[in-house]
Amino acid sequence: MSRGALLLALATLATALSVIEIRHENRLLFAELQRLRQERDALNTEWEQLLLEEGAWSQHRRIEQMARKRLDMQTPGREQIVVVHAPAGSP
Secondary structure, X not given: OOHHHHHHHHHHHHHHHHHHHHHHHHHHHHHHHHHHHHHHHHHHHHHHHHHHHHHHHXXXXXXXXXXXXXXXXXXXXXXXXXXXXXXXXXX
16 A cells, blocks of 8 residues: 555544544533423523512512502501301301
C-alpha cells in the first residue's frame, strides 16, 4: 500500500470516527432537549394552575376587604354564633 493510500485510509477512518462521535452526541443532546421541553411544559401547566388559584384566593380576599370597609362587616364572635339543628328526617 502506498503512503498516499495509507494516509487516505487513515483520514477516512478518522472522519468516520468523528461522524460516529458527533451523531452520538447529537442523540444525547436531542434526548436532553426532549426532557427539558417536557419539564418546561409541566412548569407551564403548574404556573397556569397557580395563577388560577391566586385569582380565586384574591377574589375571596377582595370580597372580604370590601365587606369590612364598605359595609362595616366584622367576623362574628363566639357568643354571636348560633348553631341551628335540622329536625330528623328533613332533607
